[in-house]
Amino acid sequence: MDNVANQDRVQQVILAAQGFYARKDRAHDLEHALRVREWGKRLAEEEGADVIVIELAALLHDIGRSGTVEKTHAESSAGLAVNILHKTGYPEDIVGRVKEAIVSHSREGGHEPNTLEAKILYDADKLDFAGAIGLGRLFTMAGVQGWPLVGENSCETFYQEKIRGYHEHLFTKAAITYFEPMFLYMEGFWQELHAEQRLKTSFSGQATSV
Secondary structure: OOHHHHHHHHHHHHHHHHHHHOOOOHHHOHHHHHHHHHHHHHHHHHHOOOHHHHHHHHHHOOHHHOOOOOOOHHHHHHHHHHHHHHHHOOOHHHHHHHHHHHHOOOHHHOOOOOOHHHHHHHHHHHHOOOHHHHHHHHHHHHHHHOOOOOOOOOHHHHHHHOHHHHHHOOOOHHHHHHHHHHHHHHHHHHHHHHHHHHHHHHHHHHHHHO
């Protein structure tokens, strides 16, 4: 498939995906999918993977979050992606590989990424939950879920229990390299937050004793 024809089909895929991403979950919207696509393309070039498969999988990996009908959002997304890709005219080989990558981009259903493309989609998705953008997405989710900043069932606990462990489970060397400085940025944010809280507490104590 030549590049011009592929990019025309990619635009058709984006148009088809827009409706699925037009929902209140701004942490998993089309902008997230587009960023994952860019991460995926970068990783694919460095790791020698199929850019077309990764680009399509990234664009469609979360379309099943709205009105999930399968066991997991990844499985729902994969089913919807197959329909879109068939209608767009992609060959069965690409459709099958995209489906496999999408199904395993989240481990919630027990699916493990086995192909290089699946591993790269997994890594690219996690990279978008790192750094300043990752924190922004976390706080966006918190606004919807009603989480406090710190304490039980908070932004901080979500970070500690999920995001903080991502770097230990990334599959590609390229992703690990990109993740590390963004991870340090996030760690610094939480350290600064607690330092400010301690400072505020000390000010409150001084005011009380006066």
